[in-house]
Amino acid sequence: xxxxxxxxxxxxxxxxxxxxxxxxxxxxxxxxxxxxxxxxxxxxxxxxxxxxxxxxxxxxxxxxxxxxxxxxxxxxxxxxxxxxxxxxxxxxxxxxxxxxxxxxxxxxxxxxxxxxxxxxxxxxxxxxxxxxxxxxxxxxxxxxxxxxxxxxxxxxxxxxxxxxxxxxxxxxxxxxxxxxxxxxxxxxxxxxxxxxxxxxxxxxxxxxxxxxxxxxxxxxxxxxxxxxxxxxxxxxxxxxxxxxxxxxxxxxxxxxxxxxxxxxxxxxxxxxxxxxxxxxxxxxxxxxxxxxxxxxxxxxxxxxxxxxxxxxxxxxxxxxxxxxxxxxxxxxxxxxxxxxxxxxxxxxxxxxxxxxxxxxxxxxxxxxxxxxxxxxxxxxxxxxxxxxxxxxxxxxxxxxxxxxxxxxxxxxxxxxxxxxxx
Numbered sequence: 001x002x003x004x005x006x007x008x009x010x011x012x013x014x015x016x017x018x019x020x021x022x023x024x025x026x027x028x029x030x031x032x033x034x035x036x037x038x039x040x041x042x043x044x045x046x047x048x049x050x051x052x053x054x055x056x057x058x059x060x061x062x063x064x065x066x067x068x069x070x071x072x073x074x075x076x077x078x079x080x081x082x083x084x085x086x087x088x089x090x091x092x093x094x095x096x097x098x099x100x101x102x103x104x105x106x107x108x109x110x111x112x113x114x115x116x117x118x119x120x121x122x123x124x125x126x127x128x129x130x131x132x133x134x135x136x137x138x139x140x141x142x143x144x145x146x147x148x149x150x151x152x153x154x155x156x157x158x159x160x161x162x163x164x165x166x167x168x169x170x171x172x173x174x175x176x177x178x179x180x181x182x183x184x185x186x187x188x189x190x191x192x193x194x195x196x197x198x199x200x201x202x203x204x205x206x207x208x209x210x211x212x213x214x215x216x217x218x219x220x221x222x223x224x225x226x227x228x229x230x231x232x233x234x235x236x237x238x239x240x241x242x243x244x245x246x247x248x249x250x251x252x253x254x255x256x257x258x259x260x261x262x263x264x265x266x267x268x269x270x271x272x273x274x275x276x277x278x279x280x281x282x283x284x285x286x287x288x289x290x291x292x293x294x295x296x297x298x299x300x301x302x303x304x305x306x307x308x309x310x311x312x313x314x315x316x317x318x319x320x321x322x323x324x325x326x327x328x329x330x331x332x333x334x335x336x337x338x339x340x341x342x343x344x345x346x347x348x349x350x351x352x353x354x355x356x357x358x359x360x361x362x363x364x365x366x367x368x369x370x371x372x373x374x375x376x377x378x379x380x381x382x383x384x385x386x387x388x389x390x391x392x393x394x395x396x397x398x399x400x401x402x403x404x405x406x407x408x409x410x411x412x413x414x415x416x417x418x419x420x421x422x
Contacts, residue, residue: 011079032056112372114187168198171282189254198276229281
């Protein structure tokens, strides 16, 4: 077995530079060997960052095929926008099947794809070329979730029984790139962007150490989506200016708020409800991830805006706006929460360590593309339930071919006040 794995990144944007690259400082058995991006200068920026923090001296590529065939690259991390995933995976599969690449695995950022059909195609491609595959859902690997689950399943659940309600939420003031706001390119709005975190991290808490994931059965799905802030006239103009005219929510909005509820039957026959919410209209210190687990005789809570460090600045402290305290930071005065190492707090360190160790050992990661497909099925069922305005049995009919109205540019923010005819 190799002692160290060579990583190649396809994608050199925000999540790569802010969370992935810094996370490798805490991982010994891996090194970033290559960065591939559409623009050479973008890839060079990420490569320079790798060198500066000591996680590799990656070669820069703009051609995916050449990077996949680099003998120093053992595994690929796909961190590109959602609409680029399938073309990238097609190239990887082709090169591997032709024997031009020595890849052992490929990992893909959440969500796996924009809809069920695309997610199944991603899974089919990776299976066809025989690669190990990892689903990069960082919140499952967040230290408070891992530790909380360990304690609940060791001390509480064996005595009192499984949890019956899990509430998860991720909220912030809005995405950092124009394509995130575009329903067609992203596959929807805040529901697909962020509720994917909540559903998989919540599901991981229900599943016990001895359970099989397949034995946790989703029974029903209900949901609501809305655009509460960004279709107001003032914020339509702000969004236009932020995206240099690329996004116009007066014509083609995506949802900025969503709630999705899934009822599960556990292996012992007990029922558990997951209540997942997310928004792009949260005005607070910055991004907030919260989890609550309610059981017969116990309660667990996580809130990333209640860290161990706070800093206060009076109004006399003036300077440029920054994001050095917390992701999506929206203020520079007052009492502000600070995450000393947000790529650790959000689970990126544990996530990437697990993927690297799994690939090196020739084992399928605990979070893989089967999980990515399942979460897309839950998300698409949620969009369908919101459009129909009713609770649906899972899986609902027509799920594989279904594309949300938001993703087709046909959704109206006013639909939340309309009563469905059927």
